[in-house]
Amino acid sequence: MATLILNHLSKAYDGGRAAVNGVSLTVRDGGFLALLGPSGCGKTTLLRMIAGFEQPSDGSIVLGERVISTAEGVLPPERRNMAMVFQSYALWPHMTVAQNVGYPLKLRGVKGENLRRKTMEALDVVRLADLADRRPAALSGGQRQRVALARCLVTSPDVVLLDEPLANLDRHLRAAMEETFRDFHARSGATMIYVTHDQAEAMALATEIAVMSEGRFLQVAPPNEIYAHPEGRVVGGLIGQGTILSLPVGEGRERSLDRAACHALLLGEAGGSLCDVLIRPEHVRPAVDGIALQVRECVFTGERHALTLARADGSLLKAFSAERLAPGSMAVFSVERGWRL
């Protein structure tokens, strides 16, 4: 087990466009990092550099005491003691479930009873011991995913890489698999790096989230911190379902805005220069006194209603409500909190 350090890492392809552009990061031993960003932001390239499939064009990767990738050369993937869950699962179709899972052990010289026992242990963790003799083609998507995970866990790798592992699963399976991943991380204590474009997945799983856009890190922070205090419009828009309003913020330097400050800003009382303010829907509630807003839309989502509200100048806010409010009507809301981006 060791700390993984990315040092001003860049990857430019022959065309000159940089897929990854000077990113630096330290993932502590046993950490669970989510690389979050829209498709094409460079997160998969970064993951493949960590695995050793791609050579950086600048910078370096250090695992523990050892430099494993530089622009001059890379330690081959087969000698990195890493493991990866691929988006396509990458199960070998000609091997049984047990052979797939046991293959990394076999390469490390584990044989006979020992091999069988360790393989079955790994399959037990993902609750697939009954299917050990099946071939991958006979498994469902979720089961294949769990085989791929068992194959990762069988050798206690230093780093486990996960490339959008839930992208091909339906919604119910995703929830169950998230549970399995969390469990797996807690048990194995491995350093995990998880690539996803789904912010809910990242929040639910990671101890730290790195938001990526156009090859750079915009913010690296724990989930609750990144949710409460996002940096900049892109992160603010990507994480959660907030609304970003351009409001005059007056002289204040405080970034965390309480109820009074929010109301003052929304009523335009502060004056001064414009600034982006993020307001999350769960902080906008129907109230006795506060700000009058027009209900534009009211959509029933099951556990509550999702509202779209319009201010006098036409800019929109989102809110939740237990009661149905008629579209077109005026209602009074209190805005409990806001965050200056």
Place this chain on the structure above:
Amino acid sequence: MRRLPNANSQPGWLFPTVFLVILLLSAVPLGRLAYAGLAATFRSGLPPVLFETGTWRAFANTLSTSVLGMFVSVALGVAFALATSLTDIRRKRLLGFAFMLPMMVPPQITALAWVEMSGPASPLLKTLGIAPPLGTPQPLYSIGGIALLLGVQHAPLVFLAMQAGLSAIPRDGIEAARLSGAAPRRVLRDIVLPLALPGLIAGASIAFVSGVGNFGIPAILGIPASILTLPTLVYSRLASFGSQTFADLAALSLLMAVICAAGLAVQQRALSGRDYRTIGLSGTSPVFSLGPWRAPVEVALWLVLFLILAAPFAALVASSLVPAYGVPLNAETVSLRAYGEILFRQSVTVTAFGNSAFLATAAALGLLVLSFATAYLLLHRKGPAMAFLLVLIEIPYALPGIVLAVAFILLFAAPLPVLGFSLYGTIWIILIAYLSSFFAVSLKPVLSAFRQIDPALEEAARLSGAGLARRMRDVLLPIMAPAAGASVVLVFLIACNELTVSALLWSAGTQTLGVAIFNLDDSGSSDLASALSVLVVAMIVALMALLEVLARYLPDGVLPWRR
């Protein structure tokens, strides 16, 4: 710290090795051929062979037989492709498979079978009592006969190209035309035929080029009647070995290469601006219902198959069972003597079986290794060098076999430098020419299977800790097994039946099956030639059936007789 390697998955020696082998198999012999032609020209002007009337008569014969043959191929191929792709006739798959058979049967056997089917000495016609009187000329020993057989032999090429084009036509596109108000005939004219045109042009030009390079048919039909085409002219020139021979051979080969290149250039021109790669659902379900015409169309198609397939083969079998030339076949005359002769008594045929088996096996296995390494490189490296490599592999396959054989004669006639002995006259020169000629055949299934494998499968093995040799053995080879099998059987099949290359390169003791059949027929032993041909055709059908069994596990387009 020790310097770390680059993030390539292939070892450094792989690319130079493969590149060198391909250069030796392709660029070096072809370069030698071009050099021989040009050097002689610069030294003493154009080779005299280019000023002989015989050369230009052969040139005219080549052109006329190839062009006429192309029209026959197009007529047959288009009719069968339209019927099996677009209409509701029954037993389409069987019809298609049977129609593809002539392509896999060696041309000299096709020619032999047709000769045995027609003419005054045909045992089949004699048995049926409808043989023309003795002394009547054999109608196939003519330009028309050669063209007809070239047409039959290459019709499957047109069929395949057409069918590929027709199957890419989106069914919803046809349905949209119907809903727009077009009647079936109108849809055929306005939608189907324009979209199928690129396939037709491609198929026609392949048929033409194959006709130019064909040796077996003009050799069996043309040489007895002194009708020479360029390939048979080269063959007869080689027999009269003289001081000017090399320059003559080079000049004639280059002339043939020029005709082929011209044919392909015409194709390129006709195809430009016709890239109809279609989007949408392509369907295989019948589009046009023939109604009352279905039965007559079916009868017509099966009748054609009977004439071009069943009847010649029946004649071949009949000829192999009669005790002597010109005897009718009946219960008293039937004998298996010819089979006993070729299998056990004639040393020539026994040696030929051994030689062809060795050549086909060695070529198939050797090319499998080479194809594996090349396909692996092609997938992991990009750039102009790899594109160049692919072209180098394709050229020897596209060139007429005669041209390739001449190139290897020029290359290996002199003793090898340093080693001091000559490969010419040994079986090794044939093997090397086979490796060069069939590389593209072997590579295709392997490459398309490699392209279908999820690269993550290999990457997962790398992360598990497997080095190159280990991942080849444990992961890539097992997944590739069906394609590797197809590659081996295909090369074996084609190499076993090969005549053109070995006709020029064989010498006493190194004759192949193709050469043996040709020589037996040439020396008048048509019963032995027929018996050997029957055995070869039986082997072809058996190997094709084996591949059909494998077909389920193969990527599309690997088997030449299947889309």
